[in-house]
Amino acid sequence: MNYTPPIREMQFVLHEVLDAAGTLQGGGIDIDRDTIDGVIEGAGDFCARVLDPINAVGDREGCRLVGDTVVTPPGFKKAYDQYVVGGWPAVDCEVEHGGGGMPSTVGSVIKEMLAASNPSWSLYTSLSAGTYWCLNVNASDALKRRYLPQLASGKWTGTMCLTEPHCGTDLGLLTTRAVPADDGSYLISGTKMFISSGEHDLAENIVHLVLARTPDAPKGTRGISLFAVSKHTVGSDGAVGDRNGVYCDSIESKMGLHGSSTCVLRFENAVGHLVGEVNMGLAAMFVMMNSARLGTGVQALGMNERANQKATAYARERIQSRAPESLRTPNQAADSIIDQPDVRRMLLTQKAWVGGSRLFLYWLALQVDLRKSSSDPAIREYAEDMLSLLTPVAKAFVSDRAVESASLGMQVHGGAGYIIDYGAEQILRDARILPIYEGTNGVQSHDLLQRKVLNDGGRRLKQLLEMVSNYAHTLEGREEMDLFRVALITLAGEIDTLTTDLARWAQDDDLRVGTSAVDFLNLVGYYVFAYFWARAADTVVQLGDQATDLHKQQLAVARYYFDKLLPDTLSLLVRARSDTAILMDDAAIAF
Numbered sequence: 001m002n003y004t005p006p007i008r009e010m011q012f013v014l015h016e017v018l019d020a021a022g023t024l025q026g027g028g029i030d031i032d033r034d035t036i037d038g039v040i041e042g043a044g045d046f047c048a049r050v051l052d053p054i055n056a057v058g059d060r061e062g063c064r065l066v067g068d069t070v071v072t073p074p075g076f077k078k079a080y081d082q083y084v085v086g087g088w089p090a091v092d093c094e095v096e097h098g099g100g101g102m103p104s105t106v107g108s109v110i111k112e113m114l115a116a117s118n119p120s121w122s123l124y125t126s127l128s129a130g131t132y133w134c135l136n137v138n139a140s141d142a143l144k145r146r147y148l149p150q151l152a153s154g155k156w157t158g159t160m161c162l163t164e165p166h167c168g169t170d171l172g173l174l175t176t177r178a179v180p181a182d183d184g185s186y187l188i189s190g191t192k193m194f195i196s197s198g199e200h201d202l203a204e205n206i207v208h209l210v211l212a213r214t215p216d217a218p219k220g221t222r223g224i225s226l227f228a229v230s231k232h233t234v235g236s237d238g239a240v241g242d243r244n245g246v247y248c249d250s251i252e253s254k255m256g257l258h259g260s261s262t263c264v265l266r267f268e269n270a271v272g273h274l275v276g277e278v279n280m281g282l283a284a285m286f287v288m289m290n291s292a293r294l295g296t297g298v299q300a301l302g303m304n305e306r307a308n309q310k311a312t313a314y315a316r317e318r319i320q321s322r323a324p325e326s327l328r329t330p331n332q333a334a335d336s337i338i339d340q341p342d343v344r345r346m347l348l349t350q351k352a353w354v355g356g357s358r359l360f361l362y363w364l365a366l367q368v369d370l371r372k373s374s375s376d377p378a379i380r381e382y383a384e385d386m387l388s389l390l391t392p393v394a395k396a397f398v399s400d401r402a403v404e405s406a407s408l409g410m411q412v413h414g415g416a417g418y419i420i421d422y423g424a425e426q427i428l429r430d431a432r433i434l435p436i437y438e439g440t441n442g443v444q445s446h447d448l449l450q451r452k453v454l455n456d457g458g459r460r461l462k463q464l465l466e467m468v469s470n471y472a473h474t475l476e477g478r479e480e481m482d483l484f485r486v487a488l489i490t491l492a493g494e495i496d497t498l499t500t501d502l503a504r505w506a507q508d509d510d511l512r513v514g515t516s517a518v519d520f521l522n523l524v525g526y527y528v529f530a531y532f533w534a535r536a537a538d539t540v541v542q543l544g545d546q547a548t549d550l551h552k553q554q555l556a557v558a559r560y561y562f563d564k565l566l567p568d569t570l571s572l573l574v575r576a577r578s579d580t581a582i583l584m585d586d587a588a589i590a591f
Contacts, residue, residue, distance in 0.1 A: 001313045001423070003052045003117045003306055005044030008550055010109055011037065013358050017532075017539050020105055023366050027374040029103050036106055039091065043110040046086060047117035050079050055118040058259025059426050063200075068247045070199040070261040076121055080154075080202040089125060089154030093132060097148040104372075108298050108365035112358070115302030119430050120259030122302075124157055124197045126295050131158025131207055134288035135228065138276040146234055147207055156205040156230075160288050161192040161265060169443055171211065171282065172220040178212040178227055178272065187269040188212055188229050188245075194437070198263030199231075199248035205240050206231040208265070209288060210272060211281050218279070226281030227272035245270035256429030290391055292438045294364060297394035300402035301357040303431045307402075307409035308350035310424055314413050315343050337412075345564070346408040352533075352561040353401040355554065359532035364394055382463070389460040390528065392448040396441035397525030399434035406431045445517035448524065454506060454513070458499050461524075465492045468531045475534075480541050483562055484534035491527050491566075494573055498523070501577065511580035519576040526569050533558040 014020040014036065021033045054075035061073040083089065092107035093099025107129070114122035132151040135143060150156040167173035176190025188210055192198075199206070208229045217223030233241040245268040252262040276284040315338035323339030337343045364387065371383035406428040410417035417424040435441040453461050469492045475485040502520070506512040537558035540551040547555070 001310050003048055003055075004309060005040075005048055005113050005116075006305060006309075007037075007041060007044055009355070009358070010040060010112075012539075012550065012554060013355075013362050013536075014105075014109070017359060017536050018363055018366060020362070020366060024103050024105065024369055024373075027370045027379070029369060029373050031103060031106075039102065039106055040109045040113075042086075043088065043091075044113050046083070046088065047113040050082055051114065051118035051121055054079060054121070055259075056423060056426070058118065058120045059256075059430075060258075062258035063251055063261040065199075065248060065251050068199070068249075069201060070248060070251060070263070072200050072202060072261065073120075073259045076259060077202055079118075079121060080124065083125070084154035089128065090152045092129075093152035094136065094148075097132075097136075097144075097152040099152045103365075104368040105362060105365040108294075108361060111295060111298045112302045112305070112361075115299040116306045117302075118259070119299060119303055120257045122299070123257070123260040124200060124202055125154075126299070127159050127197050127292070128154070128157040130160065130288040130291045130295065131209055133291055134160075134209060134285065135207075135275065137287045138226070138284040139228065143228060143273055143275065146238060147228065147230075150205070150238070151207065155203060156207055157197060157200070157203045158207040158209065159195055159198050160285065160292070161195050161198070161208050161210040161229075162285070163192060163194045165191060165193050165264075169439060171224060174211060174213070174224065176210065176212040176267065178214050178225060178274075180214065181271070184273075186212075186214075186227055186272045186274060188227055188267045188272040189269055190267050191249075191264065192267070193264045194252070195263045195265050196260055196437075198261065198265045199251075200261050204232075205234070206246075208246065209275065209285065210267065211285060212272075214278055221282050223279055224281040225278050226275040226284045228275050229267065229270050229272035233271060255432060256426065257433060289438065290387075293391050293395040293444070294361070294368075296434055296438050297357070297361050297364075297398040300399040300431065300434050301354065301361055303427055303434070304350065304354045304357060304402040304405045307406045307424070307427045307431075308347065308354050310427070311350060311409035311412040312338070312347055314416070314422075314424075315347060318414075343412055346412050348557060348560045349565065350405045350408055351557045352529075352565055353405050355536070355557055356529035356533055356561065357398045357401065359536060360390075360528055361394060361398065363532065364390060385460045385463055389448070389452050389464060390524075392444035392452065393521060393525050393528060395438060396435065396444035396448075396521055397528075399431075400441060400522075401525075402431045402434055403428070441521075442518060445521040446513060449502070449517040449520045450513045453499060453520075454503050458503070461495075461499060464524075464528075465496060468492060468527070471531065471535070475538070478541075481534070481538060483559065484530075484537055487562055487566060488527075488530060488534060491530065491569060494569075495523060495527060498573060498576055509580055511584055515578065515580040515583050516576040519572045523569055523572045523576065526566060526572070530562065530566055533561045 058073040064071045090099040092102045095101040164174050178186040178188050210227045210229050211224050233244050247266045249264045249266050318337045319334045323335035367383040367386050371380050374380050410424045413424045416422045472485045472488040475481040536554050540555040
């Protein structure tokens with residue numbers, strides 16, 4: 001099955017539910033619907049025509065380390081060259097750096113299609129985008145002139161180098177050194193691991209953003225600085241010179257994403273330049289880390305879409321057994337498995353996760369644009385609050401749903417799903433990393449409950465609850481929307497009560513946040529998806545007789561979500577209140 005960009009579904013979300021063009025124009029961004037559609041249609045054509053055909057090739061062939069250079073799978077370099085020639089890396093970069101100046105919302109739509117058509121290949125581009133924005137926010141003017149036009153054009157790519165062999169998420173333990181040189185640069189020495197796109201043959205240079213310590217830095221995260229270290233030295237005129245002291249010692253043999261080079265990088269007195277201020281590197285890097293977390297959600301959405309497309313196509317074609325009441329073929333010996341209720345359950349669950357993720361993530365992308373461009377301080381502040389609160393949900397909830405969807409896609413295929421030739425198992429292998437990297441989903445859950453909710457007295461969460469509740473109250477008196485209205489109002493009250501209870505219990509129980517965080521994040525995820533599915537349903541209901549088949553499908557999936565998936569929140573509410581002593585009882589594991 002070939003990937004087909006879901007342009008019409010994207011347009012439904014962008015234009016009919018979210019009014020993206022109007023929202024962006026209100027935020028000071030000059031763009032219209034036709035421009036948005038033209039860009040995403042062109043990107044969709046590239047993804048379907050160029051990237052999709054080499055997805056399975058990348059999985060089979062993988063990357064090879066030849067000396068200290070990584071050779072990417074067949075077709076990857078040619079595709080990247082076409083990507084650069086087409087101007088796609090620059091679409092949402094700043095005009096002053098040679099970019100197209102398009103909003104992040106459009107960039108997110110493109111990133112979804114890149115991830116759906118070829119997730120391994122897309123990683124080379126997504127990390128470059130994060131590097132670009134991190135430098136754009138934090139670097140000196142001299143570094144911006146040196147790096148940003150090259151990153152925007154795609155001539156160079158970028159990475160972020162955080163993890164070291166002896167420490168993962170605990171960055172306070174990192175030991176990579178940065179020794180000042182006489183010319184204002186630094187000499188970087190140390191080892192970084194799990195570096196996606198750390199070495200490859202696609203571009204002439206790679207810009208690594210490296211966390212390291214200066215000689216007199218304090219211990220812990222307060223002593224971390226950020227440095228830009230390129231694969232090759234760069235002259236004052238921007239010309240690429242000799243190899244810098246950055247070497248790829250190995251590439252990881254992974255469960256999935258075989259076409260993406262995940263590297264162990266060794267820095268030996270590599271010339272680097274300080275980004276931002278000394279000892280403020282972690283704060284600077286959070287620009288890229290938060291971008292990567294939102295990007296992981298978009299990547300998950302793309303894989304989810306691919307899994308659903310593949311499973312739906314197979315379910316329509318696979319003839320096996322009689323379906324209840326022989327819905328489609330009463331005169332044949334067997335029916336398509338899509339007429340089996342349990343297959344419908346799996347396909348509709350996938351569709352609910354795809355559609356809910358798209359609504360949620362496109363809305364978050366709009367908040368990124370409003371935070372940057374709106375002339376209204378209140379709008380910028382609100383966008384910042386929602387992004388801060390919901391970025392952990394975008395990363396964790398959406399990525400967990402993608403893994404579930406990929407597994408359901410395999411199940412729809414039956415035995416064929418376990419066979420490499422059908423491609424369903426590759427999606428599951430590729431997607432399984434999503435809940436792990438960019439901060440495991442447990443870390444995201446703790447971040448949401450402790451830092452984003454309890455530490456500010458629930459202020460940002462109350463903003464979310466008010467937004468959804470205010471919308472729900474607008475549905476009063478509309479019988480066709482009662483299912484959605486009642487569920488949203490009821491769940492808002494339950495989340496508010498739970499949050500109050502958790503805040504009180506956490507004052508005397510250090511284990512409470514760790515015990516309840518995952519269930520709490522999932523509860524918020526279900527709630528946010530419910531809000532956006534209600535808005536989608538409302539959009540269709542108001543169309544009346546003008547609703548097309550696509551609109552009717554969206555309404556049907558929204559009803560399925562509220563009827564079959566949202567009830568999972570009942571168990572989450574119970575588990576979030578579970579006894580911490582039961583979880584931490586050593587007798588359960590010490591045997």
